[in-house]
Amino acid sequence: MKKMLGIWGAIVLGSILVLSACGEKSQEDVVEKLQENLEDMDGYKAKAEMAMNTGQEEQKFNIDIWHKKDNFYRVALENNQDEKGSQVILKNEDGVFVLTPALNKSFKFQTEWPDNSSQPYLYQSLVNDVLKDTEAEFEATDSEYIFKTKTNYQSNNNLPFQEIHFDKKTFTPTLVKVLDKDRKALVEVKFSDFNTDPTFEKDDFTMEKNMASATIDTPVSGEPADQSSLTVFLPEYMAGAELTAKKEVDLESGKRVILTFTGEKNFTLVEETAEVLPTLSMPKEVNGDIVNLGSTVAALSENKIEWSLDGVDFVLASDELTREELIQVAQSVQGQEVK
Numbered sequence: 185m186k187k188m189l190g191i192w193g194a195i196v197l198g199s200i201l202v203l204s205a206c207g208e209k210s211q212e213d214v215v216e217k218l219q220e221n222l223e224d225m226d227g228y229k230a231k232a233e234m235a236m237n238t239g240q241e242e243q244k245f246n247i248d249i250w251h252k253k254d255n256f257y258r259v260a261l262e263n264n265q266d267e268k269g270s271q272v273i274l275k276n277e278d279g280v281f282v283l284t285p286a287l288n289k290s291f292k293f294q295t296e297w298p299d300n301s302s303q304p305y306l307y308q309s310l311v312n313d314v315l316k317d318t319e320a321e322f323e324a325t326d327s328e329y330i331f332k333t334k335t336n337y338q339s340n341n342n343l344p345f346q347e348i349h350f351d352k353k354t355f356t357p358t359l360v361k362v363l364d365k366d367r368k369a370l371v372e373v374k375f376s377d378f379n380t381d382p383t384f385e386k387d388d389f390t391m392e393k394n395m396a397s398a399t400i401d402t403p404v405s406g407e408p409a410d411q412s413s414l415t416v417f418l419p420e421y422m423a424g425a426e427l428t429a430k431k432e433v434d435l436e437s438g439k440r441v442i443l444t445f446t447g448e449k450n451f452t453l454v455e456e457t458a459e460v461l462p463t464l465s466m467p468k469e470v471n472g473d474i475v476n477l478g479s480t481v482a483a484l485s486e487n488k489i490e491w492s493l494d495g496v497d498f499v500l501a502s503d504e505l506t507r508e509e510l511i512q513v514a515q516s517v518q519g520q521e522v523k
Contacts, residue, residue, distance in 0.1 A: 230356075237478075247305055251307070251308070283391065288462070290395070302335040310348050343363065426446070431444075452501050457497075488510075
């Protein structure tokens with residue numbers, strides 16, 4: 185009898201040990217594994233679709249994300265509504281760049297990107313946001329680990345939270361939702377592929393290769409189709425100001441329109457026909473941040489934000505608008521002028 189009880193005891197104890205081994209990982213276990221993944225990873229290639237509802241209407245991007253240890257990044261963003269507006273965020277040994285290959289245009293940033301702000305499509309940023317938030321909420325489903333954390337958007341305090349889904353087997357991201365103060369998702373990134381053992385060519389992160397390769401699918405004739413006309417766009421959000429003056433200037437390559445807004449806070453919006461720059465043109469230097477407006481990527485400096493969209497270059501400047509207000513006005517520049 186004692187022998188029989190001993191056998192049953194061993195079976196029960198063995199079952200408990202098996203169940204413990206198969207049990208759910210704790211939040212601490214998952215965080216430790218994410219950190220370990222990050223330290224061990226030499227690079228990755230990922231594909232994702234990003235939907236943004238930060239402007240007047242939803243914008244969607246297809247994104248190719250490449251990272252090579254230690255500090256090489258290539259993020260190619262293709263706007264589904266603007267084929268020639270494809271852009272590449274590039275970080276290499278020469279600095280941080282935003283490239284618009286169809287216009288042969290490039291900005292060079294004096295910035296700590298991507299470490300200075302949350303990035304919903306970069307694995308490093310997502311893991312670091314989890315590590316930094318000691319109050320992060322944690323949940324495990326059948327296939328995913330889900331974290332709800334604070335974000336760190338330097339230029340946009342309207343997106344304070346995020347929900348990050350990691351695959352249980354690979355610990356790589358599957359879905360990221362960036363939430364406003366009411367916990368409504370304004371940005372959603374869905375990952376369709378995540379390769380943690382990629383191969384790279386020696387010149388994959390050079391500006392020259394990315395300028396050349398990205399123009400294959402968006403051939404440029406060298407001239408805008410109709411340089412004699414310029415469709416003028418007005419912001420739908422004007423920060424308490426109104427349009428008080430409009431000046432048109434004829435350029436060699438098209439037109440420039442200068443719009444003056446006065447009121448609670450004054451600002452100027454300049455729109456002009458986007459010019460395809462010479463191949464060997466130097467990048468324009470910006471001491472500021474890379475900002476996604478929802479329709480395109482913009483360069484934000486102390487009192488100015490500039491971007492290109494649908495064959496038009498925009499510059500919004502003000503000594504009175506805050507950085508958040510500059511972004512908010514820029515995001516709303518979608519309303520076509522009624523003549």
